[in-house]
Amino acid sequence: MTSPILLLSDLHLPDAPSPLRERFLEFLTGPARQAQAVYLLGDLFEVWVGDAEGLLAYADEARALRALHDAGVSVAFMAGNRDFLLGSAFAEVAGLRRLVDPIVVNLAGTPTLLSHGDSWCTDDIGYQRWRRFSRNPLAQAIFRRLPARWRQAIGGTARQRSKVDKRAKPAEIMDVNADAITTAFAQSGVRRIIHGHTHRPADHLDAAGRERIVLADWRPDHCEYLQVDDDGLRRVVLPSSGSTRARE
Numbered sequence: 001m002t003s004p005i006l007l008l009s010d011l012h013l014p015d016a017p018s019p020l021r022e023r024f025l026e027f028l029t030g031p032a033r034q035a036q037a038v039y040l041l042g043d044l045f046e047v048w049v050g051d052a053e054g055l056l057a058y059a060d061e062a063r064a065l066r067a068l069h070d071a072g073v074s075v076a077f078m079a080g081n082r083d084f085l086l087g088s089a090f091a092e093v094a095g096l097r098r099l100v101d102p103i104v105v106n107l108a109g110t111p112t113l114l115s116h117g118d119s120w121c122t123d124d125i126g127y128q129r130w131r132r133f134s135r136n137p138l139a140q141a142i143f144r145r146l147p148a149r150w151r152q153a154i155g156g157t158a159r160q161r162s163k164v165d166k167r168a169k170p171a172e173i174m175d176v177n178a179d180a181i182t183t184a185f186a187q188s189g190v191r192r193i194i195h196g197h198t199h200r201p202a203d204h205l206d207a208a209g210r211e212r213i214v215l216a217d218w219r220p221d222h223c224e225y226l227q228v229d230d231d232g233l234r235r236v237v238l239p240s241s242g243s244t245r246a247r248e
């Protein structure tokens with residue numbers, strides 16, 4: 001039996017102290033140590049205005065991720081819509097291998113398309129417009145040159161707007177679009193997709209027998225990851241604090 005591969009997304013770790021951050025450190029020093037690879041599929045961090053700020057705010061996470069990498073576990077990071085500005089400086093310190101979105105990866109013998117998932121939410125026109133702008137290399141280069149206080153203010157406004165937008169939009173608009181998924185299956189040729197972003201954990205099976213696994217977002221009382229090994233897929237909930245507290 002080979003070691004499992006663990007996938008997780010949408011932890012939305014805040015830049016202030018939080019039980020969620022404690023749980024993630026428990027994950028990194030606990031189950032992640034028995035894995036061969038860990039895939040972080042986006043929105044690991046709630047906000048990212050630059051690597052210098054990120055290295056300060058998330059120093060504990062950077063250290064724990066690095067320790068996991070140094071222990072021989074491959075740690076891959078795909079950006080989400082919150083942490084897409086995470087750059088090579090943080091990745092290098094934390095020992096993260098950055099992945100493009102989407103990407104086909106062989107997981108325990110099954111070619112699998114991995115994505116954060118937001119690019120498939122094509123019904124949300126306003127969001128897609130923002131996504132195109134914010135992922136534009138020129139826009140990002142300009143943003144990176146702004147003073148830290150401006151970047152933080154812009155980051156805060158964007159998060160606030162996203163919260164207000166979410167409340168105003170019908171729920172279906174914020175889910176993935178069925179045609180976008182059909183196209184993704186056709187273009188990649190895989191029979192399994194794993195993604196996050198929508199906070200609607202579910203195992204979808206289409207008429208052709210193809211699977212779309214949606215990862216769960218994290219809450220302090222429910223921190224879930226997906227485990228893939230020779231036996232298949234399994235959703236695992238991190239045991240509640242205390243029982244796995246094997247801190248170094």
Ligand SMILES: [Mn+2]
Pocket residue numbers: 042043080081082116118196197198
């Ligand atoms: Mn997201």
